[in-house]
Amino acid sequence: MTRKLWFVLPALLASGTAMAHGGHDTVHGFAAGLAHPLGGFDHLLAMLGVGLFAGMLGGAARWQLPLAFISAMALGAFSGMAGLGSGAPTEQLIALSVLAIGLATAFALRLRPMLAVVLVATCAVFHGQAHGAELPSQAAALAYIAGFMASTAALHGAGLGLAVALRVVREGKALARVAGGAIALAGLVLVFG
Numbered sequence: 001m002t003r004k005l006w007f008v009l010p011a012l013l014a015s016g017t018a019m020a021h022g023g024h025d026t027v028h029g030f031a032a033g034l035a036h037p038l039g040g041f042d043h044l045l046a047m048l049g050v051g052l053f054a055g056m057l058g059g060a061a062r063w064q065l066p067l068a069f070i071s072a073m074a075l076g077a078f079s080g081m082a083g084l085g086s087g088a089p090t091e092q093l094i095a096l097s098v099l100a101i102g103l104a105t106a107f108a109l110r111l112r113p114m115l116a117v118v119l120v121a122t123c124a125v126f127h128g129q130a131h132g133a134e135l136p137s138q139a140a141a142l143a144y145i146a147g148f149m150a151s152t153a154a155l156h157g158a159g160l161g162l163a164v165a166l167r168v169v170r171e172g173k174a175l176a177r178v179a180g181g182a183i184a185l186a187g188l189v190l191v192f193g
Helices: 002-014 025-039 041-057 061-081 090-106 113-133 141-168 172-192
Strands: none
Touching: 025 041, 025 113, 025 141, 041 061, 041 090, 041 113, 041 141, 041 172, 061 113, 061 141, 090 113, 090 172, 113 141, 141 172
């Protein structure tokens, strides 16, 4: 019986709230924001990559990089909602950010903390602009932003967890670099695809 619950529990947690009655704009906004980073391969890879890169750098980078990404992404979202940067090639810049984060991880770059924060925050602004520009018309903006910030934090945590888990394995650093290389390769495909 307990084993069956492990298969049912994810389905229950993933199920949406019934929208039979009005007044669900906030729930819709949060749910839409929560789902947004998970629906785009580019967003997913960048956010996992930031966590992996932060874990490889270790020390204060483990919290500084995710915090910088989430903060800059929120600012980018507000600018995207305001229409700023609407003429910019956002999708190409997002693809380049996936490539940059992947390369930094693949080559195990030991950047100075401030430079790593600037790299990650710059990448995050483009992701945030996309999130803000793609705000569903019926969504509550702040709830939507809170949703994608929570989802992003969870993805950073997953990447960080992967980095920590790989430290236990003898060839963990090499595997982390291979994962970074895979992210960079995907970024390259996104840039030219």
